[in-house]
Amino acid sequence: MPKPSYSIGALAEATATKVETVRYYERIGLLPEPGRTAGNYRSYGETHLGRLSFIRRARDLGFTLDQVRTLLGLAESRDSDCCTVDAIAQDHLTDIERKIADLKALRRELRDLIGQCQKGAISECRIIGALSPR
Amino acid sequence: MPKPSYSIGALAEATATKVETVRYYERIGLLPEPGRTAGNYRSYGETHLGRLSFIRRARDLGFTLDQVRTLLGLAESRDSDCCTVDAIAQDHLTDIERKIADLKALRRELRDLIGQCQKGAISECRIIGALSPR
């Protein structure tokens, strides 16, 4: 049987990606250029599907495209070890933990502000007051 | 005594803002155009300082520039009430809470992944494995 092939729309749908995003990944060199049909349509194979799935999963986990690029490179080089991968994931985890802490601090401040709102006139608004200097 | 005036650098420093950012706020109409000196330098007064402080505080609390614009408008119109301000703050709080929940889910996934790392060869790496399809 012949190898399966996907149009850009089919590939996009299979990976919950927009068509424009697939072309974007190609443009920035994250996804290799596929073959073309007689009518100049992109024609993708299983390796493209696998690679795009990898990219989307990593993106869903919040890795940057740069990190994804590195992870893809590592996944392909059989002769390096797992430490770099682990380091990237660890760095990312640290980032996320910092963001969670920042957002919690922010939430606390906002809750305090909102709790003070008396629904009165602007001139007595505590939120505006808290934002205004002095 | 004469009114105090600030150069763009002084204003930026007083509000922990970069000079380019101050000019950017002016360009997008968030900060009114200041007067100019003989040498065409921007010359700011106390109202500019107050307004920029307001903007920075709101930004630090994570409001978008569009929200800041609305808040500034409300702060200036004495005849509206506090409800709109409260609604903006509430919306923002909801956003933040969703972001915290999303990040926590992500952290859980990443922790699971990292916990499985055996520091072995790439071919056995669980992180890469988890990202790769099937």
Add this chain to the structure above:
DNA sequence: CTTGACCCTGTAGTGACTACAGGGTGCAGA
């Protein structure tokens, strides 16, 4: 033979800045 869904390239827009390039201004020290 036409309609409509899909595909193509190329460019510009988003948010909130940031970073130049290529010049002008203002002031202190030699």
Add this chain to the structure above:
DNA sequence: TCTGCACCCTGTAGTCACTACAGGGTCAAG
């Protein structure tokens, strides 16, 4: 007076990760 330097000016382009056109071409069904 000269020179250096920090600061200021405008205008444009870059960042990240897409997203949204405009203006066309392809292809299969009816």
